[in-house]
Amino acid sequence: MASERNDFIRDIIDDDLRTGRHVKVATRFPPEPNGYLHVGHAKSICVNFGIARDYQGTCNLRYDDTNPTKEDIEYVESIERDVRWLGWSPTAVLFSADYFPKMYELAERLVREGKAYVDDLSDEQIREYRGTLSEPGRPSPHRNRSVDENLDLLRRMKGGEFPDGARVLRAKIDMASANMKMRDPLLYRIRHAHHHRTGDAWCIYPMYDWAHPIEDAIEGITHSICTLEFENNRELYDWVLDNTGPWNPRPHQYEMARLALEYTVMSKRKLLTLVKDHHVRGWDDPRMPTISGMRRRGYSPEALRAFAEMIGVAKANSMVDIGKLEYCVRDDLNQNAPRALGVVRPVEVEVTGSIDTKTVDAPFFPPDVGKPGSRPLPVSNRIYIDREDWSDDPPADFKRLALGRTVRLRHGYCITADEVVARDAAGHVTKLRAHVVEGGKGLSVIHWVDAATSVPAEVRLYGRLFKVAQPEEGGGDFLEHLDPASLEIVEGARVEQSLANAEVGSRWQLERVGYFRVDEDTKPGKLVLNRISTLRETVAPKAVEAAPAEKEPSGGERKKENAKAKTRPKSKSPQEYRAEARSRDPRLQAVFDAARSHGLPEDQADLLSGDLGTATLFSKAADKVPAALVAKWIINELPRALDGKPVDGFAGDELVAMLEALQAGSITPVLAKTALAQIAAGKRFSDLKLEPAKAVDLGAAIDPVIAANPDKAAQYKAGKTGLLGFFVGQVMKSSPGADAAAVNQAVRDRLG
RNA sequence: UCGGGGAUCGUCUAAUGGCAGGACAGGAGCCUUUGGAGCUCUUUAUCAAGGUUCGAAUCCUUGUCCCCGAACCA
Numbered sequence: 001m002a003s004e005r006n007d008f009i010r011d012i013i014d015d016d017l018r019t020g021r022h023v024k025v026a027t028r029f030p031p032e033p034n035g036y037l038h039v040g041h042a043k044s045i046c047v048n049f050g051i052a053r054d055y056q057g058t059c060n061l062r063y064d065d066t067n068p069t070k071e072d073i074e075y076v077e078s079i080e081r082d083v084r085w086l087g088w089s090p091t092a093v094l095f096s097a098d099y100f101p102k103m104y105e106l107a108e109r110l111v112r113e114g115k116a117y118v119d120d121l122s123d124e125q126i127r128e129y130r131g132t133l134s135e136p137g138r139p140s141p142h143r144n145r146s147v148d149e150n151l152d153l154l155r156r157m158k159g160g161e162f163p164d165g166a167r168v169l170r171a172k173i174d175m176a177s178a179n180m181k182m183r184d185p186l187l188y189r190i191r192h193a194h195h196h197r198t199g200d201a202w203c204i205y206p207m208y209d210w211a212h213p214i215e216d217a218i219e220g221i222t223h224s225i226c227t228l229e230f231e232n233n234r235e236l237y238d239w240v241l242d243n244t245g246p247w248n249p250r251p252h253q254y255e256m257a258r259l260a261l262e263y264t265v266m267s268k269r270k271l272l273t274l275v276k277d278h279h280v281r282g283w284d285d286p287r288m289p290t291i292s293g294m295r296r297r298g299y300s301p302e303a304l305r306a307f308a309e310m311i312g313v314a315k316a317n318s319m320v321d322i323g324k325l326e327y328c329v330r331d332d333l334n335q336n337a338p339r340a341l342g343v344v345r346p347v348e349v350e351v352t353g354s355i356d357t358k359t360v361d362a363p364f365f366p367p368d369v370g371k372p373g374s375r376p377l378p379v380s381n382r383i384y385i386d387r388e389d390w391s392d393d394p395p396a397d398f399k400r401l402a403l404g405r406t407v408r409l410r411h412g413y414c415i416t417a418d419e420v421v422a423r424d425a426a427g428h429v430t431k432l433r434a435h436v437v438e439g440g441k442g443l444s445v446i447h448w449v450d451a452a453t454s455v456p457a458e459v460r461l462y463g464r465l466f467k468v469a470q471p472e473e474g475g476g477d478f479l480e481h482l483d484p485a486s487l488e489i490v491e492g493a494r495v496e497q498s499l500a501n502a503e504v505g506s507r508w509q510l511e512r513v514g515y516f517r518v519d520e521d522t523k524p525g526k527l528v529l530n531r532i533s534t535l536r537e538t539v540a541p542k543a544v545e546a547a548p549a550e551k552e553p554s555g556g557e558r559k560k561e562n563a564k565a566k567t568r569p570k571s572k573s574p575q576e577y578r579a580e581a582r583s584r585d586p587r588l589q590a591v592f593d594a595a596r597s598h599g600l601p602e603d604q605a606d607l608l609s610g611d612l613g614t615a616t617l618f619s620k621a622a623d624k625v626p627a628a629l630v631a632k633w634i635i636n637e638l639p640r641a642l643d644g645k646p647v648d649g650f651a652g653d654e655l656v657a658m659l660e661a662l663q664a665g666s667i668t669p670v671l672a673k674t675a676l677a678q679i680a681a682g683k684r685f686s687d688l689k690l691e692p693a694k695a696v697d698l699g700a701a702i703d704p705v706i707a708a709n710p711d712k713a714a715q716y717k718a719g720k721t722g723l724l725g726f727f728v729g730q731v732m733k734s735s736p737g738a739d740a741a742a743v744n745q746a747v748r749d750r751l752g
Numbered sequence: 753u754c755g756g757g758g759a760u761c762g763u764c765u766a767a768u769g770g771c772a773g774g775a776c777a778g779g780a781g782c783c784u785u786u787g788g789a790g791c792u793c794u795u796u797a798u799c800a801a802g803g804u805u806c807g808a809a810u811c812c813u814u815g816u817c818c819c820c821g822a823a824c825c826a
Contacts, residue, residue: 133754722771
């Protein structure tokens with residue numbers, strides 16, 4: 001189905017579809033409308049909508065608007081616009097607020113079933129009663145109110161009888177849970193606030209952990225994808241589903257790593273600070289990592305989708321190289337942005353000598369892009385070139401214009417510089433004289449525009465907002481890392497005539513300068529161009545001012561992170577748990593002692609006596625089969641066969657039967673492993689159809705494999721010994737009864 | 753009474769006991785009327801140590817490091 005693209009979520013979906021757990025796939029993108037979407041959301045959008053697309057499923061856009069004090073209609077509108085601009089069409093556009101009646105109904109059900117209660121504690125008290133990471137919490141004095149009282153109180157909460165913060169509805173779960181999220185989580189709080197969608201209909205609002213699973217369940221979401229920080233919430237998510245259902249399909253939550261990107265910040269709070277404190281011009285400032293900012297900058301939906309594809313989906317926290325985004329943007333633009341000429345800092349050049357044409361026909365794309373189209377380019381003997389392309393004192397590898405040097409004008413003729421005619425106050429050249437070189441050859445090709453017909457433009461040169469790769473690291477204020485040079489506005493640029501009426505939103509490559517988008521600020525007669533990206537520079541033309549921004553925070557900041565880790569209490573190790581279990585349960589200790597008396601080393605005895613399931617399995621089997629053999633199979637092989645299933649259900653008699661057969665030599669170890677997996681799946685050993693160990697003609701088994709892979713055989717002989725496993729694996733596949741060790745040796749012999 | 757996750761080239765990500773692969777970045781070369789693009793070649797990785805196995809990134813053990821969790825936020 002989606003075999004070409006593999007990530008852990010798609011693996012799970014493939015599995016769910018294969019086993020029939022689900023017949024359809026339904027996902028959702030659930031933003032809270034309290035800010036603009038950013039590139040991190042773009043990843044989530046592409047994952048959720050991408051899955052729906054790949055599996056012919058559905059994906060809803062659902063506003064998670066359960067907190068009226070933070071949310072706003074402005075954000076609602078921007079979010080849907082951004083999702084659609086990215087190229088996705090929601091199956092439905094929905095609002096959590098529309099489920100408020102159903103959520104409330106289920107809350108009453110919980111109360112009636114004695115699974116929720118109204119608490120009068122203040123927020124500080126609730127926090128205090130909750131305990132800490134390493135200490136259990138205490139029950140609220142109101143935890144055991146009667147159902148009737150709870151129901152009455154809840155209804156009065158809903159009726160608006162109490163002020164904000166006076167009471168909350170809490171689930172009655174377990175104040176001593178190691179998972180803080182399960183310590184009687186809040187379900188409803190009182191908020192006499194106007195909601196953007198429900199107005200003043202409600203004065204109690206559901207919390208995320210209550211609302212989200214119900215929303216998913218109501219919509220029939222099968223795979224509810226969120227980010228890693230919600231891992232602890234999953235237990236509660238499942239609890240809510242268990243106590244409000246039955247639901248079919250029953251949603252399941254999966255967590256993936258959120259996107260972190262170099263040279264930017266992603267939290268809504270920080271983005272909001274940038275906007276509110278005017279460090280940028282708005283949510284859609286082209287330097288912002290918001291989708292609207294990137295759109296205004298000139299990034300295309302295709303580029304953003306390609307980026308999402310490139311970074312993949314996984315569970316490991318990561319920091320993505322900003323170069324990957326820039327690559328995707330350039331890759332798209334190279335194919336799609338027509339070329340034009342423009343100079344950012346014009347230097348007038350008076351060209352002497354004859355010019356035979358008035359215009360040249362210049363193609364929009366270079367031959368390697370291979371797209372059609374061209375425009376006429378006026379040519380004359382008064383032109384502008386870019387200040388970048390001139391040097392008073394050219395270094396040896398300078399390939400552009402200097403006194404006495406010759407360059408070719410793009411799409412035009414060659415010129416040789418004769419004389420500097422004028423300079424500005426700063427000493428920059430403003431006017432040159434040059435002459436045409438007939439049939440000449442230039443050092444390089446430079447861009448230019450015709451002086452008479454070119455049009456003025458304001459060029460906004462955007463760079464990275466921050467000077468450092470990780471502005472949030474180091475403990476200081478992220479604003480300190482803002483790059484004051486992230487925007488440079490150049491007023492006096494000139495671009496070729498054909499751009500005079502370029503459409504707002506159109507994207508162009510100004511050859512050798514960069515990619516640009518026509519900005520919304522453009523007015524008739526005043527073209528405004530945003531630089532989307534520079535061109536890639538294999539040899540930096542401005543090597544002098546290169547001084548790349550420091551990539552790594554300094555060492556001192558490093559230390560701080562570690563100190564933080566050290567303050568965390570240390571968890572118990574599995575070994576300690578097993579020791580504890582034994583001291584609690586004499587039966588386990590007895591198995592430990594028995595294992596020792598069988599001659600097993602202490603570490604094995606320890607592993608076999610940590611829980612009752614494993615311990616009984618071992619002691620039963622060790623009565624009939626040598627203990628060392630049993631230990632080895634239980635410790636090393638059983639976990640994989642079980643694949644997460646509990647040991648308790650594993651049939652010990654079958655294990656014994658299998659091990660006896662193995663001992664008798666009637667099955668090979670390879671077969672024994674597959675048998676173990678089958679037993680774990682509930683089969684009886686005697687019912688298994690297993691090829692008996694037999695004398696396989698190794699030559700007959702191996703030769704065809706070698707013959708079928710002559711190139712690999714050659715590589716092996718040349719020293720790529722890793723291929724041995726490949727050959728053995730192939731042979732084992734074709735001759736299941738073979739003895740792997742013998743095959744291994746025989747392949748080795750044969751390939752010399 | 754702490755619990756939940758994670759660790760593979762510089763970066764991101766594959767490999768589900770059998771060839772450690774791809775992409776980005778880097779390097780070398782070719783090509784080029786964009787110092788762009790393209791093409792070719794190429795450097796570089798399984799957190800550590802033990803164990804099981806013919807064979808381990810993958811299974812077991814111990815250890816190390818990183819992230820998340822104690823809002824009436826989501």
